[in-house]
Amino acid sequence: MHLEWQFNSLLNPIHAAWCFTTAAEVENPLAFGMQDVSSELSELARQMHVPASRFWEAMLTIAPLVDFPDELASRVLSKFGRSAPTDVQRLAAAIRECIAQFAQAFPNYENEIRMRQAPLRSMWEAHGPGLLVEIGRLTEADLLVEQAQIILVQPILAGAGYAHLATNRLHMEAVLTNRFQELPETLRLAWLLSQLDCERPVYSEMINAFRLRSLVGVAMLPACLQAATTLELSSMSPETLLLAMSAWQIQPSSSKAVTLVEVMQVWWETYQASRPEWRTALTALNEMCSELLDE
Numbered sequence: 001m002h003l004e005w006q007f008n009s010l011l012n013p014i015h016a017a018w019c020f021t022t023a024a025e026v027e028n029p030l031a032f033g034m035q036d037v038s039s040e041l042s043e044l045a046r047q048m049h050v051p052a053s054r055f056w057e058a059m060l061t062i063a064p065l066v067d068f069p070d071e072l073a074s075r076v077l078s079k080f081g082r083s084a085p086t087d088v089q090r091l092a093a094a095i096r097e098c099i100a101q102f103a104q105a106f107p108n109y110e111n112e113i114r115m116r117q118a119p120l121r122s123m124w125e126a127h128g129p130g131l132l133v134e135i136g137r138l139t140e141a142d143l144l145v146e147q148a149q150i151i152l153v154q155p156i157l158a159g160a161g162y163a164h165l166a167t168n169r170l171h172m173e174a175v176l177t178n179r180f181q182e183l184p185e186t187l188r189l190a191w192l193l194s195q196l197d198c199e200r201p202v203y204s205e206m207i208n209a210f211r212l213r214s215l216v217g218v219a220m221l222p223a224c225l226q227a228a229t230t231l232e233l234s235s236m237s238p239e240t241l242l243l244a245m246s247a248w249q250i251q252p253s254s255s256k257a258v259t260l261v262e263v264m265q266v267w268w269e270t271y272q273a274s275r276p277e278w279r280t281a282l283t284a285l286n287e288m289c290s291e292l293l294d295e
Contacts, residue, residue, distance in 0.1 A: 001144060001193065002147040003124075003150055004147070004149045006064075006152075007117075007151065010063045010064070010066065010072065010099070011063040013034075013098045013101070013103075014072075014095075014098065015153045015154070015156065015173075016034050016102050016153075016156050017038040017098050018056050018059065018060060018162075019157050020035050020039070021042055023249065027156065027157050027158040028154075028158070030105045031106075033101055033104070034105060037097050037101050041055075041091075044090060048080070048082055050082070058079050059072070061166065061167060062076055064149075064164075064171070069092045069096045072095055073092035074088050076091065112154075116176055119176055120174060120185075124186055126186070128190055131186070131187065131190040131228065132190060134226075134227035135194050135227045139223050142197075144193070144194060144197065148169065148193055149168065149169040151169065151170070151172070152173070153171050153172070157249075158179050159173055159178075160172070160249060161248075163213075163216075165198065168196050180247060182243060183234065184233055187233060188248060190227070191220055194223065195216045198212070198219070198282070202279055203278060203282055207282065207286050214293045215289065215293060217248070218245075218264060218293065219282055221245070221250070222264055222268035225240055238261050241261045241264060242261055245257060245260070256292050260292045267281070270284075
């Protein structure tokens with residue numbers, strides 16, 4: 001897989017604001033001042049009758065494609081049939097405030113991220129290609145994209161990432177140390193990369209598009225941990241699955257997490273024993289998780 005490592009100045013503040021909506025606790029104290037603007041953005045989405053999860057998905061995936069706040073606001077709202085100038089102006093103003101708050105909190109972030117790129121690439125090159133080969137062997141080689149873009153962003157959650165399913169792109173916090181020994185950041189990157197092609201109709205045509213992201217993240221967990229076990233980087237166990245769900249922002253309610261892990265294990269064991277087409281396996285997991293994953 002050919003990887004392009006990139007930097008994007010607009011995605012960084014949007015990612016920081018999004019972190020307050022997806023994590024129980026923000027780890028970087030320098031980001032605490034952004035909580036209000038994050039809430040403001042979510043409130044604007046609510047007032048415009050845009051579901052929060054879809055709003056933030058649009059913000060994160062469109063930000064790398066544009067240069068200015070007004071363009072981001074316009075393109076995000078157009079996805080939801082909102083084009084009134086007043087709506088665009090309100091969202092653009094909130095985005096500009098988000099950018100200003102981020103710049104105040106992290107005035108040197110661009111230099112820091114660029115300095116971290118080389119060691120992160122070295123860490124990936126040591127184990128990443130082997131992980132992808134093993135993931136392809138455990139699933140289907142065609143499941144993995146041939147090339148992808150990786151955008152590094154300022155660490156807010158001590159390690160986080162997001163797969164941009166429709167664009168062969170992901171973004172990931174530029175963290176040089178592993179928060180959990182069982183979950184090296186190289187493995188997180190392999191997990192994100194493994195999801196990028198799952199939105200192709202050949203895999204996803206029978207699945208509700210609004211829950212595809214959650215489902216794909218869950219589906220690739222066992223394969224990634226099994227691959228990491230083979231390379232002696234981690235282990236495939238209920239405890240590691242639970243830890244990964246929390247650390248990698250796969251967050252069903254706590255009462256459902258243990259049940260979801262049990263379902264994943266049964267599904268993965270069945271898949272490994274019978275090896276149906278991946279589209280069949282993904283559809284089966286979707287049915288098994290119908291009450292466990294949110295859209």
